[in-house]
Amino acid sequence: MSAGKRTDVVVYVRALYNGGTDQVMLNLVEEFLAGGRSVALAVDFDNVYSPYRSRFPEQVRYVVLGAHSPWARLTKLYHFLKQEQPKSLxxxxxxxNIFAIIARRLSGVDMRVVVTEHNTPTINRQLASPWQARRWFLLFARLFYPQADAVVAVSNGTAGDLADAIGIERVRVRCIYNPIVNGGLFEQSQQTVDDPWFTDSNVPVILGLGRLEPEKNFALLLRAFALVREEMACRLVIFGDGSEREMLEELVATLELSDCVQLRHFVPNPHAYTAKAALLAASSICEGLSNVLVEAIALGTPVVSTDCPFGPTEVLNAGEYGRLVPVGDARRLADAMLASLRQRPEPVPKSWLEQFTTKRSAERYLELLIPG
Structure with missing residues (x-):
């Protein structure tokens, strides 16, 4: 930091991975820069394998704190903030979120702290194993979240769930939809896909995107797809990595779907596949918002989703812009997929997509980070 010049916004995350939250934060960084703000991206450690690692702009100061243990994360963030003296975090x-609030108090730096919650707190806590840290979410969130200058959730449903979970008034939790739609999304969607499954227009491809973890419930999607295949020739491709890969591969074999289902690994540009798929299907148990649904409707790809807490119904306007089915119901999911494949719905109006643009989201965040 140059003398007398304070960084406008420091963005702090554990590390860059390949998830939706990483995409969200980098989209915000790009918009902050476009608006003339100075930005630093601080991470506890450098994950060189992240596809986002090489994406952030050169104008962004990339700060690796070199911290792995909880104590090191807190103390190194404290020292960084003390030296950096940013205007906002x-x-x-x-x-x-927790470390930022504590480090701000210890450092005494006059800056605003805005924490964001991208998950559904109560449901994620229920899904956690007894030894996982998120089991302790409510205790620490109740103690520290109210000390932030602003608490942001990525959907109205998540905001209400968070407020109830930590015992604060709903008006104290702001809802800002994720920054998803921009020129980069459409540019990436137009890239060529050298893949016979996606270039064979005679056999429609259903697409699934996300981490192979219990909350995404891809086992339900496989069972629903098996029912669809009984009535229509089609294929299913799921892009993602996670702890359930082996279980899902076994389920594919058990359902005798090996000739029409592929479980592929994460790809840096899924948008090119989304734009060329006949349908995107989401089978989650819970979603803070669901970036993949936003991306799909922006690209004109029909969607079907479980009506899980809390994001899908908000993204799809209670089913107006995509079919919603009960959580865990393979038959209803299959019927919705068949209906969407047989009759392609109308495109989603641009006016509806405006609330998910990176520009609008960044503007709303800056109102909290640097008011006035």
Whole structure:
């Protein structure tokens, strides 16, 4: 930091991975820069394998704190803030949120802290194993979240759930939809896909995107797809990585779907596949918002989703812009997929997509980070 010049916004996350939260934070960084703000991106450690690692702009100061243990994360963030003296700090993730609030208090730096919650607190806590840290979410969130200058959730449903979970008034939790729609999304969607499954227009491809974890419930999608295949020739491709890969591969074999289902690994540009798919299907148990649904409707790809807490119904306007089905119901999911494949719905109006643009989202965040 040059003498007398304070960084406008420091974005602090655990590290860059390949998830939706990383995409959100980098989209915000790009918009902050476009608006003339100075930005630093601080991470606890450098994940060189992240596809986003090489994406952030050169104008962004990339700060690796070199911290792995909880104590090191807190103390190194404290020293960084004490030296940096930023005007504001934007965090994503439970522990970054907590550490940021504590470090701000210890450092005495006059800056605003905005914490963001991208998950459904009560449901994620229920899904956690007894030894996972998020089991302790409510205790620490109740103690520290109210000390932030602003608490942001990525959907209205998540905001209400968070407020109830930590015992604060709903008006104290702001809802700002994720920054998803921009020129980069459409540019990436137009890239060529050298893949016979996606270039064979005679056989429609259903697409699934996300981490292979219990909350995404891809096992339900496989069972629903098996029912669809009984009535229509089609294929299913799921892009993602996670702890359930082996289980899902076994389920594909058990359902005898090996000739028409592929479980592929994460790809840096899924948008090119989304734009060329006949349908995107989401089978989650819970979603803070669901970036993949926003991306799909922006690209004109029909969607079907479980009506899980809390994001899909908000993204799809209670079913107006995509079919919603009960959570866990393979038959209803299959019927919705068949209906969407047989009759393609109308495109989503641009006016509806405006609330998910990176420009609008960044404007709303800056109102909290640097008011006035």
């Amino acid at each position: 934007l965090c994503a993730g439970f522990f970054p």
